[in-house]
Amino acid sequence: MMLIAAGLAIVVTMFMAVIRGLLGPGVYDRVLAMNMFGTKTVLLVAVVAMIMGRPDFLDLALAYALINFIGVLAILQFVQNREARQAQQKNQTGASS
Amino acid sequence: MMLETILGLFTLTMVAIVAIATIMSSNLFVASMWFGIFSLLMASNFFILDAADVALTEAAVGAGVSTVLFMGALALTAEKETIRMRTNWLPVAALVALSLVLFVATFEQPVLGDINAPVHQHVAPWYIEKTPEYINIPNIVTAILASFRGYDTLGEVLVIFTAGIGVLSVLSFKPKSKQSLSGEQLGQKVRGVQHHVILRVVGKLIIPILLLFGLLVQFHGKYSPGGGFSAGALFAAAVMLYGILEGADRSEAAMPQRIMLRLAALGATLYTGVGIACMLLGGHFLDYNVLWSNPVTGQYVGILLVEFGVGLTVTTVLVMIFNAIANRPTYQA
Numbered sequence: 001m002m003l004i005a006a007g008l009a010i011v012v013t014m015f016m017a018v019i020r021g022l023l024g025p026g027v028y029d030r031v032l033a034m035n036m037f038g039t040k041t042v043l044l045v046a047v048v049a050m051i052m053g054r055p056d057f058l059d060l061a062l063a064y065a066l067i068n069f070i071g072v073l074a075i076l077q078f079v080q081n082r083e084a085r086q087a088q089q090k091n092q093t094g095a096s097s
Numbered sequence: 098m099m100l101e102t103i104l105g106l107f108t109l110t111m112v113a114i115v116a117i118a119t120i121m122s123s124n125l126f127v128a129s130m131w132f133g134i135f136s137l138l139m140a141s142n143f144f145i146l147d148a149a150d151v152a153l154t155e156a157a158v159g160a161g162v163s164t165v166l167f168m169g170a171l172a173l174t175a176e177k178e179t180i181r182m183r184t185n186w187l188p189v190a191a192l193v194a195l196s197l198v199l200f201v202a203t204f205e206q207p208v209l210g211d212i213n214a215p216v217h218q219h220v221a222p223w224y225i226e227k228t229p230e231y232i233n234i235p236n237i238v239t240a241i242l243a244s245f246r247g248y249d250t251l252g253e254v255l256v257i258f259t260a261g262i263g264v265l266s267v268l269s270f271k272p273k274s275k276q277s278l279s280g281e282q283l284g285q286k287v288r289g290v291q292h293h294v295i296l297r298v299v300g301k302l303i304i305p306i307l308l309l310f311g312l313l314v315q316f317h318g319k320y321s322p323g324g325g326f327s328a329g330a331l332f333a334a335a336v337m338l339y340g341i342l343e344g345a346d347r348s349e350a351a352m353p354q355r356i357m358l359r360l361a362a363l364g365a366t367l368y369t370g371v372g373i374a375c376m377l378l379g380g381h382f383l384d385y386n387v388l389w390s391n392p393v394t395g396q397y398v399g400i401l402l403v404e405f406g407v408g409l410t411v412t413t414v415l416v417m418i419f420n421a422i423a424n425r426p427t428y429q430a
Contacts, residue, residue, distance in 0.1 A: 022118055044104075059313075059314075066303065066334070071164035085172075
């Protein structure tokens with residue numbers, strides 16, 4: 001019963017994360033929404049595995065956690081590199097003019 | 098059972114919402130985020146349907162590797178869609194009508210989990226009954242994938258290998274326009290201002306754990322969810338993490354493209370070679386019973402070798418694609 005309540009709470013949180021992703025005015029709101037969605041997926045998989053009585057499926061939750069970290073890092077690195085590139089382009093156009 | 102129904106409804110509704118949001122967003126960066134969320138939802142849905150092997154592969158490829166590759170591709174192009182089509186209502190109306198027809202058709206379907214559904218009466222009982230006798234491993238999905246339907250999996254491995262060659266050949270064209278900043282320069286530039294000490298230390302701690310987990314998924318796939326495909330994605334994710342933290346030029350120096358290409362070919366050749374070895378030993382193609390004096394041990398050895406070939410090909414192809422995209426110079430718009 002407690003696990004089911006936890007599962008429903010996680011589902012509601014996921015829904016809110018998606019709404020933030022839909023509305024999110026800035027890029028970082030969406031990055032956060034995606035990161036939180038990934039975290040909640042890990043929790044949901046763990047809870048469902050426990051409800052099913054298959055604790056060996058916790059492997060999956062572990063994999064999701066590791067993978068989600070890499071995905072968010074890639075996004076943040078992209079944002080950082082974009083700023084570096086834009087600065088470089090500004091320098092080039094400034095030098096040529 | 099009740100909770101699984103609710104969760105299934107929830108994930109599928111969210112999938113529909115996310116799909117519409119992806120179509121509507123003109124910002125490609127935001128669309129890639131939606132792809133990641135979509136993939137996590139699909140993986141959760143597979144998991145709720147008790148398909149753990151598929152869920153593992155979907156999460157590793159869809160949420161991890163795809164996001165990294167999308168970001169690499171976005172770095173090479175503009176961020177906004179420049180051509181905005183105005184809404185054309187005829188295809189929308191056609192799609193709505195079609196979806197209504199499909200929706201009505203679903204009432205004819207057997208209920209989910211109905212034991213008398215045709216899909217559960219076709220070959221599934223035979224697999225469930227015969228796997229302990231012929232192959233004697235707990236994970237029936239692995240038995241079907243690597244042994245009973247070995248031909249299909251061989252086809253999939255060759256498809257992945259071909260796709261890798263295709264992507265590499267597209268990326269190897271040297272464009273004529275002026276470069277603004279190559280991946281190598283960018284890597285040095287970013288490393289020069291690298292002040293994320295915590296991120297680099299923690300990230301490098303995760304790489305060996307990820308590789309170890311990949312090995313578990315690769316070689317423990319007979320007992321728990323996993324196998325060559327998901328393990329390959331996890332290995333590739335570890336290499337991508339190194340490339341993100343240290344710069345893609347270093348990840349390419351560690352994993353040179355020429356060697357990776359040969360290893361990818363080796364993986365596909367290993368799979369085919371196991372099949373040919375079975376033929377030479379007097380069996381059928383991919384009939385592992387003849388590989389060992391005891392047929393069950395033969396199946397075990399065959400599945401192990403074949404899964405290793407799959408894992409090798411998937412890993413090397415994904416690493417090649419990542420290095421090719423991340424090290425490609427960018428151009429001024």
